[in-house]
Amino acid sequence: MIGQTIVDNLGLFVQGYLTTILLSVGALLAALVIGSLMASMRVWGGPLLSGIAGFYVEFFRNTPLLIQLFFFAVVLAPRNLGITADPVIVALIGLSVYTGAFATEAIRSGVLAVDPGQIEAARSLGLGQVATIRLIVLPQALRTVIPPLGNVASALIRNSSVAYAIGAREFLFMGLLVTSRTFSLEPYLGILFGYWSLTIPLAIVLGRLERRLGFAR
Amino acid sequence: MTGLAARSRRARGIAGLLGGYLGLAIVLAVILVLIVAGVLPPRRWAPFGDVRVWLFLLEGLWVTVQIGAVALVASLILAVPLALGRIALPRPVRWVVIGWIELVRATPVLALILGITLFMPRDWLAPMWAATLALTIYTSAVLAEILRAGILSIPKGEVDAARSLGLTYAMTMRLVVLPQAFSRMMPALVSQMITLVKDTSLASIAAVSELAGYARSTHSFFGNPAETYFLVACVYFVINYTLSRIARRLELQRAKEPPVVVPVGLDDVAVPRV
Numbered sequence: 001m002i003g004q005t006i007v008d009n010l011g012l013f014v015q016g017y018l019t020t021i022l023l024s025v026g027a028l029l030a031a032l033v034i035g036s037l038m039a040s041m042r043v044w045g046g047p048l049l050s051g052i053a054g055f056y057v058e059f060f061r062n063t064p065l066l067i068q069l070f071f072f073a074v075v076l077a078p079r080n081l082g083i084t085a086d087p088v089i090v091a092l093i094g095l096s097v098y099t100g101a102f103a104t105e106a107i108r109s110g111v112l113a114v115d116p117g118q119i120e121a122a123r124s125l126g127l128g129q130v131a132t133i134r135l136i137v138l139p140q141a142l143r144t145v146i147p148p149l150g151n152v153a154s155a156l157i158r159n160s161s162v163a164y165a166i167g168a169r170e171f172l173f174m175g176l177l178v179t180s181r182t183f184s185l186e187p188y189l190g191i192l193f194g195y196w197s198l199t200i201p202l203a204i205v206l207g208r209l210e211r212r213l214g215f216a217r
Numbered sequence: 218m219t220g221l222a223a224r225s226r227r228a229r230g231i232a233g234l235l236g237g238y239l240g241l242a243i244v245l246a247v248i249l250v251l252i253v254a255g256v257l258p259p260r261r262w263a264p265f266g267d268v269r270v271w272l273f274l275l276e277g278l279w280v281t282v283q284i285g286a287v288a289l290v291a292s293l294i295l296a297v298p299l300a301l302g303r304i305a306l307p308r309p310v311r312w313v314v315i316g317w318i319e320l321v322r323a324t325p326v327l328a329l330i331l332g333i334t335l336f337m338p339r340d341w342l343a344p345m346w347a348a349t350l351a352l353t354i355y356t357s358a359v360l361a362e363i364l365r366a367g368i369l370s371i372p373k374g375e376v377d378a379a380r381s382l383g384l385t386y387a388m389t390m391r392l393v394v395l396p397q398a399f400s401r402m403m404p405a406l407v408s409q410m411i412t413l414v415k416d417t418s419l420a421s422i423a424a425v426s427e428l429a430g431y432a433r434s435t436h437s438f439f440g441n442p443a444e445t446y447f448l449v450a451c452v453y454f455v456i457n458y459t460l461s462r463i464a465r466r467l468e469l470q471r472a473k474e475p476p477v478v479v480p481v482g483l484d485d486v487a488v489p490r491v
Contacts, residue, residue: 048239055240062411062457063450064418066429071446080256080443154323161325165422172328179335188332192324199323 006190009178013187016174017194023091023160023170024198028153030096035103042108044133053104060101065162069094073166091163091170095156102152110145111137143213150206157198171195248447261441265448270435277431278452284349284417284427289410291349292356299361301390304368321358327419329355334423345427348420356413363405367398404471407464411457418453428452 006013041053060068072094076083084090114137122132161172175191251257264270302314321329329351337347371394379389421429428449436445 051238052240052243055244058458058461059240059244059454062415062461063453064415064429066418066421067432067446067450067453071443071450074443074446075251075256158323158325161327162419164327165419172325172331175328176331176335185336188336191328191332192320195325195328196320196323200319203319203323 003186005178005182005184005186009174009181009187012174012178013171013190013194016169016171019088019169020157020160020171020194021198023088023095023163023168024153024157026092027095027099027160028156030092031099031103031152031156032149034096034100035107038100038104039107039111042104043111057101057104060098061105065094065098065159066165068098069162069166072097087163087166087168088170090166091160091168095160095163098159099152099156102155103149106148106152107141107145109148110141110143113144114140146213147206147210150202150209154199154202154206157202158195161195257443257447261439261444264435264439264441265444274428274431274435274449274452277426277428280345280425280427280431281414281417284345284352284420284425285410285414287346288349288352288356288417289413291353292360292413295353295357296360296364297395299357300364300368303361303365305386318358318361321354322362324355326352326355326416327422330419330423334425344423345420345425348417348423348425352413352416352420355416356409359409359412360402360406363402363409364398366405367402368394370401371397401471404464404468407460407467411460411464414453414457414460 038053038056041049042057043050045053069091073087073090075081076085076090076093078085118136118140119132122136123129127135160170163170164172164176167173171194172191175187175194178187179191248257252259252262299314299318303311303318305311306314330348333351333354334344334347337350342350375393375397376389379393380386384392417427418429420427421433424430426434432445432449436442439445
């Protein structure tokens with residue numbers, strides 16, 4: 001029967017699928033927090049904080065995620081820093097830090113896209129610096145920032161598969177386990193369809209959103 | 218905010234540079250603390266005092282460069298028909314092209330690499346070239362989209378002008394549209410090269426020995442994984458940071474360039490009726 005190998009190993013596929021979702025959602029939330037913080041440092045933090053955030057962005061964006069995950073797996077391990085040996089948690093940390101660098105750039109460009117005249121106007125109307133950022137800059141930045149952040153999220157879902165390399169039992173890991181057990185093409189196609197079921201709806205929603213936000217501006 | 222606006226550009230540039238160095242200093246300080254704390258003890262850094270270790274890693278870097286270069290050139294060649302197909306082919310065939318591009322872009326590169334190296338018979342294609350093929354499939358789909366955006370950004374009037382001067386569709390594409398589209402896609406292309414360089418490291422999971430694979434051999438010989446991966450990350454960083462500076466410079470050049478203007482001095486040319 002078509003799909004038999006997948007049905008037989010459905011438990012593994014579901015478990016992996018849920019782990020991939022957990023990795024993606026968890027790392028996305030953490031990356032948004034890191035990104036907001038680092039982007040604020042970059043834009044409003046003065047030269048020193050801005051330089052530190054800039055260094056973070058450049059270093060983590062320009063080195064392979066795989067190497068970062070290997071590094072974190074070793075450093076966080078019990079025999080070193082003794083924080084964790086669980087590959088899923090290591091992957092969560094690594095993906096958050098890696099994706100955080102991309103989120104920083106997305107958020108920063110959104111903030112910078114707000115017309116400086118708007119800020120000057122708000123300031124001369126007597127709004128404080130914090131009020132200006134909260135009431136004038138952020139609501140407008142949110143709009144420009146959503147499409148690039150969506151791309152970051154899509155890349156994150158696909159990047160979460162790299163956690164396979166440090167032994168995290170996510171979707172690719174489980175799918176390849178079944179593939180190597182049965183050595184048929186079917187479970188491999190299952191892997192592709194599984195990832196597509198996450199990334200393609202996201203791409204469609206983002207495309208629509210982008211068009212709508214584009215009109216609104 | 219107002220203070221920032223008042224500061225001179227030059228001072229900001231210098232301060233930013235200092236901040237960058239401070240970031241580097243903080244990273245080095247953290248590494249130093251880890252060294253003193255015994256997490257990364259000096260004896261495990263010692264092998265990197267030997268030039269032979271670096272020559273060994275250089276061999277791995279050479280494999281990385283080969284994979285990256287072949288995948289880049291092949292992707293550029295494949296991206297042209299994909300982009301043109303998505304723009305110009307009649308409907309049912311166009312849908313196939315769109316479907317292919319979108320599905321490939323929605324797939325994790327690692328899944329492609331492992332799938333192709335797993336199912337491709339070894340006597341057809343060595344694992345190294347199977348991984349290169351996977352990277353090519355992915356990168357060509359991304360480049361096709363970048364190229365398509367470049368083509369669509371060329372004013373329609375240029376195509377009309379070229380066609381009305383008697384150029385065929387193929388000539389219009391080859392002589393008028395594509396050269397400009399390629400020049401416009403340069404910053405995005407260089408950025409995609411950074412992604413490609415990073416993605417070559419995934420080939421090591423499919424048992425292809427490139428830089429990341431050589432790093433694994435190195436640290437399993439000396440027993441110093443954290444130190445090795447840190448230094449290898451720095452090697453990737455130097456390559457990719459250079460590329461990102463080039464991309465940035467190209468972007469700034471584009472911004473300075475005057476917008477593409479259609480030449481209007483056609484009075485002495487007989488414009489054929491369409």
